[in-house]
Structure formats: structure tokens, C-alpha cells
Amino acid sequence: MNILITGxxxxxxxxxxxxxxxxxxxxxxxxxxxxxADLYAPSRQEITSHPLVKTDVGDxxxxxxxxxxxxxxxxxxxxxAVSGECEADxxxxxxxxxxxxxxxxxxxxxxxxxxxxxxxxFFPSSVAVFGSDPAIPLSDVVxxxxxxxxxxxxxxxxxxxxxLIADYTRKGYIDGRAARLMTxxxxxxxxxxxxxxxxxGIVREPLSGIASVCPVELSTPVALSxxxxxxxxxxxxVEISREDFxxxxxxxxxxxxxxxxxxxxxxxxxxxxxxxxxVTVQPDATIKRIVGGWPPRFDCQRTHQLGLKxxxxxxxxxxxxxEMAEIKRPEGAPRHPS
Amino acid sequence: MNILITGxxxxxxxxxxxxxxxxxxxxxxxxxxxxxADLYAPSRQEITSHPLVKTDVGDxxxxxxxxxxxxxxxxxxxxxAVSGECEADxxxxxxxxxxxxxxxxxxxxxxxxxxxxxxxxFFPSSVAVFGSDPAIPLSDVVxxxxxxxxxxxxxxxxxxxxxLIADYTRKGYIDGRAARLMTxxxxxxxxxxxxxxxxxGIVREPLSGIASVCPVELSTPVALSxxxxxxxxxxxxVEISREDFxxxxxxxxxxxxxxxxxxxxxxxxxxxxxxxxxVTVQPDATIKRIVGGWPPRFDCQRTHQLGLKxxxxxxxxxxxxxEMAEIKRPEGAPRHPS
Numbered sequence: 001m002n003i004l005i006t007g008x009x010x011x012x013x014x015x016x017x018x019x020x021x022x023x024x025x026x027x028x029x030x031x032x033x034x035x036x037a038d039l040y041a042p043s044r045q046e047i048t049s050h051p052l053v054k055t056d057v058g059d060x061x062x063x064x065x066x067x068x069x070x071x072x073x074x075x076x077x078x079x080x081a082v083s084g085e086c087e088a089d090x091x092x093x094x095x096x097x098x099x100x101x102x103x104x105x106x107x108x109x110x111x112x113x114x115x116x117x118x119x120x121x122f123f124p125s126s127v128a129v130f131g132s133d134p135a136i137p138l139s140d141v142v143x144x145x146x147x148x149x150x151x152x153x154x155x156x157x158x159x160x161x162x163x164l165i166a167d168y169t170r171k172g173y174i175d176g177r178a179a180r181l182m183t184x185x186x187x188x189x190x191x192x193x194x195x196x197x198x199x200x201g202i203v204r205e206p207l208s209g210i211a212s213v214c215p216v217e218l219s220t221p222v223a224l225s226x227x228x229x230x231x232x233x234x235x236x237x238v239e240i241s242r243e244d245f246x247x248x249x250x251x252x253x254x255x256x257x258x259x260x261x262x263x264x265x266x267x268x269x270x271x272x273x274x275x276x277x278x279v280t281v282q283p284d285a286t287i288k289r290i291v292g293g294w295p296p297r298f299d300c301q302r303t304h305q306l307g308l309k310x311x312x313x314x315x316x317x318x319x320x321x322x323e324m325a326e327i328k329r330p331e332g333a334p335r336h337p338s
Numbered sequence: 339m340n341i342l343i344t345g346x347x348x349x350x351x352x353x354x355x356x357x358x359x360x361x362x363x364x365x366x367x368x369x370x371x372x373x374x375a376d377l378y379a380p381s382r383q384e385i386t387s388h389p390l391v392k393t394d395v396g397d398x399x400x401x402x403x404x405x406x407x408x409x410x411x412x413x414x415x416x417x418x419a420v421s422g423e424c425e426a427d428x429x430x431x432x433x434x435x436x437x438x439x440x441x442x443x444x445x446x447x448x449x450x451x452x453x454x455x456x457x458x459x460f461f462p463s464s465v466a467v468f469g470s471d472p473a474i475p476l477s478d479v480v481x482x483x484x485x486x487x488x489x490x491x492x493x494x495x496x497x498x499x500x501x502l503i504a505d506y507t508r509k510g511y512i513d514g515r516a517a518r519l520m521t522x523x524x525x526x527x528x529x530x531x532x533x534x535x536x537x538x539g540i541v542r543e544p545l546s547g548i549a550s551v552c553p554v555e556l557s558t559p560v561a562l563s564x565x566x567x568x569x570x571x572x573x574x575x576v577e578i579s580r581e582d583f584x585x586x587x588x589x590x591x592x593x594x595x596x597x598x599x600x601x602x603x604x605x606x607x608x609x610x611x612x613x614x615x616x617v618t619v620q621p622d623a624t625i626k627r628i629v630g631g632w633p634p635r636f637d638c639q640r641t642h643q644l645g646l647k648x649x650x651x652x653x654x655x656x657x658x659x660x661e662m663a664e665i666k667r668p669e670g671a672p673r674h675p676s
Contacts, residue, residue: 135585136483145474147485156505160498167494247473
């Protein structure tokens with residue numbers, strides 16, 4: 001298995017890299033090489049020094065020809081401009097999300113023409129494809145056949161890439177699997193340009209003793225997935241047979257539905273009231289509009305049939321983050337409050 | 339009103355041009371110029387000699403910069419590679435349908451940046467966006483919120499362009515209105531590369547005394563619209579207010595649902611049994627797969643609310659064609675059989 005991960009220095013790319021190196025195999029075949037492509041070099045020494053790892057640093061659109069002069073059995077295409085960036089810079093979004101994906105697809109198609117085998121492509125689409133259009137109000141619960149009407153450029157790009165991937169797959173050029181990721185919470189690191197950034201920030205920052213702003217009302221329901229559950233879902237989607245993926249339409253990964261208030265309540269329970277008090281609610285119209293347009297509730301047969309499950313609770317999600325980030329729990333805060 | 343029509347030498351482009359020149363106005367404003375762009379020059383003398391008409395002949399992708407150095411109030415973007423062509427030549431389809439539309443959208447966006455007013459763009463999407471995916475079987479009746487899962491490159495391109503147009507509209511760069519056209523029958527002229535070509539051919543050719551092959555079973559139901567009803571639907575969608583269009587999701591134009599057998603029965607009734615006998619049923623797997631994947635039945639609130647109606651009957655559709663093509667009815671064939 002020769003694997004390419006684009007956007008590999010990002011959070012999910014890094015987590016996936018670590019998981020793949022730990023497993024040593026994918027789809028039952030041992031990993032021979034792991035090419036990590038990103039604008040930035042991977043930062044973790046255990047990754048950069050690993051004998052299977054190769055890195056390629058630079059603008060993906062201009063690097064694809066070189067990168068794809070070698071063959072890959074599987075490609076994870078995480079590279080993407082995030083929602084806030086796409087709203088702020090229309091051209092950047094189109095270039096990073098559409099043009100780059102199109103060029104990657106054509107490079108993989110050229111590979112398939114060279115050696116007949118269609119490379120496996122995982123594409124992380126997003127809950128951001130859903131939204132409420134005046135003609136098509138968002139349904140209360142998203143099902144497998146819910147019509148996406150994206151209300152952001154980012155959501156439009158993701159949805160368009162889903163379509164391209166479906167068609168390249170139909171033609172046999174790739175074995176494409178697109179799955180819509182829920183908002184990942186809690187992400188470590190720093191805030192990014194995503195409109196959903198606060199859905200990690202309001203837990204991560206307080207746990208480090210830093211004040212944080214929540215830009216939506218506490219009653220806002222959101223659909224979340226922990227980092228570990230997200231990676232588990234991605235690997236499952238990649239490792240099932242083409243038949244089990246069932247068709248070419250993007251699949252919705254499982255979602256834990258909580259309100260932002262319930263997230264803060266869980267933070268209070270896990271880390272104590274002083275920590276939770278570091279969050280101030282200060283609604284921001286732009287972020288409210290974007291995040292408020294994403295559906296909070298899902299009931300998808302395909303997800304159920306694959307045995308994919310949402311995180312058990314948001315408390316469990318915070319516990320996972322604390323363990324991952326090795327954050328010291330404030331003194332006096334109970335580990336397992338009743 | 340300065341108007342641009344791309345694909346203007348095609349059948350619908352020609353019909354729209356004639357209708358606009360007859361009306362002399364669009365959206366209540368008099369037409370000052372009509373730029374007709376196509377790979378081929380318009381063939382009708384009454385069009386080429388009209389004082390309001392300008393023509394631009396050449397490959398649209400390479401002509402857009404020049405074409406859009408002037409401003410347009412309304413653009414009808416009919417230029418497109420058809421379904422059969424896209425299946426046969428993947429690159430041609432992407433170039434003609436995706437790259438060209440993207441470039442046109444950016445040119446209109448540049449126009450909006452120059453003079454603030456967002457140009458009106460009509461985009462003819464297609465019933466071909468619908469199809470049956472193993473994960474998402476096609477619903478019996480297409481409604482406003484039915485999820486398209488296109489099963490052809492042509493359908494994929496149309497659906498992607500719908501998404502781009504929705505986003506350029508959301509950003510205020512254009513006033514985009516995408517409407518899904520039903521298969522137009524009866525088209526005059528010659529067979530083209532569209533998988534649906536026979537849905538005109540099995541009436542048009544026999545009426546000219548030419549044998550014709552029907553590549554699907556007689557029991558196949560199809561969703562059709564006559565040329566005049568299609569043009570009327572397009573003009574209605576363009577002339578309603580932004581609010582009445584209701585959102586940015588593509589609208590389904592009205593469909594007359596008939597089986598291919600009923601089409602031939604209507605032909606027999608209008609033109610006599612000798613004419614209908616010129617059609618031979620000879621199923622073709624590729625065409626059956628493409629056409630059989632298109633939904634035959636529609637029930638769309640948005641269409642109803644705009645007062646748009648399907649053709650009254652397929653006999654009326656054939657009568658319209660005979661009048662348009664000025665075909666001499668075979669002797670002895672009754673005009674209005676009981």
C-alpha cells in the first residue's frame with residue numbers, strides 16, 4: 001500500500017497519519033510508503049523521522065504533477081480551504097477546493113490509465129453541504145436522501161467535489177468514497193478560519209485557562225464528532241467493499257447532537273465551574289448564519305448499516321481531548337462527577 | 339436590454355432568439371442588442387439580417403474574454419456538450435460544460451464588479467440530473483426537494499453548474515436562475531449526440547417518410563416538453579422576480595409524462611398507420627440505461643405556483659411540430675381523429 005495524504009499537516013491529516021503508522025496496514029495490506037503533502041511540513045518528529053514517511057511541502061495545485069508521477073493505492077484528500085476563508089476570499093476557495101480537487105482527480109485518472117487499477121480516494125465532505133434555501137427549507141432530520149442546498153462557498157465546493165468524485169468513480173477512473181464529516185470537536189491547537197472553530201475553542205481554551213467567546217446562543221444545537229470517532233469512521237468507509245459503500249452518493253458520518261449549552265454544561269462537569277466560566281456568549285451574525293444553517297440532527301440508514309456510531313456523550317468527547325492533549329485537570333474538579 | 343445567448347445556433351437558442359426578436363422586449367425593457375454566440379453561425383436569414391443581432395462564432399471557452407468585454411443585462415447560457423458526447427469523450431464534456439460555464443460566471447462576476455448591477459443568467463439544467471444510485475433509489479415522483487444523483491457525466495455537469503450558479507447568486511455576482519428542462523420533443527432538424535435524440539427522431543423522421551429506430555421499449559415512460567412550452571417556461575423563469583423564483587435551487591420545468599408507446603400511438607392518430615409503421619423498436623443497452631435512469635413523473639410545487647403547465651397531450655405536441663416544420667400531412671390521415 002502506497003498512500004498519499006493531502007493536507008497531511010492539518011489536524012485530521014496528522015491524526016490519520018499517526019493511526020496509519022500505528023496500524024501498519026490499510027485494507028489488510030501492509031503500508032509501504034506514506035506520502036504526506038501539505039503547504040506546511042509535518043511538525044511531529046515521530047512522523048517526520050518514520051522510515052515509511054515521505055513529505056512534499058508546497059501549494060498542492062502546483063505540486064500534483066510531481067506528486068502523482070508515482071502511483072498510489074489510496075489517497076486521502078484532506079487539503080481544503082476552510083469555510084471562513086472561502087467566504088472571505090471567493091477565488092482562493094475556488095482554487096483550493098475546486099481546481100485542486102479537479103487536478104488531483106485527473107492525475108489519479110492518468111494513473112488508472114497507466115496501470116489499470118483505480119486508486120481508492122477518500123474525500124472528506126462536510127455537514128456544511130446542508131443548509132436552508134427559501135425554496136427548500138432544511139428538513140428537521142437529515143436522512144440519506146436529503147437534498148443539500150449549501151449556503152456557503154465551502155459547502156458548495158464540497159458538494160461539487162462529491163459530484164465529480166461520483167462521476168470519476170462511475171467511469172472506473174477511481175474508487176471514490178466521499179463521506180460528510182460532522183464538525184470535529186475538540187480539535188487541539190489554535191483557532192482556525194472555520195466558522196465552526198469555536199466549537200472546539202469553547203472547550204479547549206478554558207481547559208488551558210484562556211478566556212473564549214461563544215458566537216452563538218446556548219440553545220443552538222450542533223452535530224459533532226470527536227477526533228477519534230471521526231478517524232474511525234473515515235477508516236471504516238475506506239476499508240469496506242465497494243458494494244458495502246452502496247452507490248456513489250456521499251455518506252453522512254455519525255453525529256452527536258448537543259446544544260452549545262450542553263457542551264458548556266459538560267465542560268463544567270468535567271473541569272469545574274471556574275473553567276466553564278471562562279466562556280462568554282457574544283453572538284456574531286456571520287457565524288450564527290453559517291453555523292445555524294447546518295443541520296443538527298441525522299438519521300441515516302447507510303451509517304447505521306455500517307455499524308458506525310456517534311460518540312456516547314459530549315463528556316466522553318471532552319475526556320478524549322484531555323487525554324489526547326494531556327491537559328492537567330484543575331485541582332478540585334472531579335474526574336467522574338455523578 | 340443587452341442580451342447574450344450562448345449556443346445560440348442550437349435549436350432552443352434559435353427558437354429563443356426568434357421569440358425575443360418577435361417580442362422586442364424582456365422583463366418589460368426593450369431589447370437593444372442580441373449577441374448570438376456559438377461554434378456555428380446562425381443559419382436563418384431573418385436572424386442574421388436583423389439590425390439588433392450581433393454574432394460571435396467560435397469556441398466559447400476561448401471567446402468569453404472578448405464576448406464579455408461588453409456588458410449584458412441578461413445571459414442565456416445554452417452552450418453545452420450533450421449527454422452522448424459527454425459519455426463518449428470525458429475531457430470534452432468537462433471542458434464544454436464545466437470549464438466554459440465557470441469562465442462565463444467569472445466574466446459576469448467581473449462585469450458586476452465593473453458596474454455594480456448583477457446580470458441575469460438563465461441556465462438550462464436538465465432532467466438528466468436525476469438518476470438512480472444504489473444507495474438512493476429514484477423516487478417514484480420527483481418533487482422540489484428530490485435529491486439528484488446523476489448517472490451520466492452530462493447530468494453531473496449540469497448539477498455542478500447549478501451549484502456554482504447558486505453560489506455566484508448568493509454572493510450577489512449574478513442573478514442566476516437555473517431550471518431543469520424536460521426532454522424537448524419534437525425537435526426539428528437531424529439526430530444529435532444526445533441519448534434522448536430518438537424522442538424526437540421517432541416522430542420527426544417518420545413524418546418525413548424516413549425510417550427511425552426506437553432504442554427503448556414501448557412501455558418506457560418519459561418526461562417531455564414541446565419546444566414552445568419549453569421556451570415559455572424559460573421566459574417565465576427569467577421574468578419573475580428574484581423572490582418569486584424562491585431561493586437558489588434549480589426549478590423543475592413542467593413535464594408531460596407519456597410512454598414511448600403512447601407517443602407512437604399519437605403519431606398514428608395524427609399522421610396515420612403507415613407513418614407510425616416507419617418506427618422499429620430495437621433496444622440499445624447504453625441508451626436504455628441513460629434514458630431509463632431519468633425520472634418520468636414530477637410533482638413540483640414551485641412549478642405549480644408559477645402557473646407553469648405541461649403540454650396538454652402528446653398529440654398537441656405533434657401538431658405543434660407539424661405546424662412549425664410545415665410538414666405536409668400524408669393524404670388520408672385525419673387532422674383530428676376521434
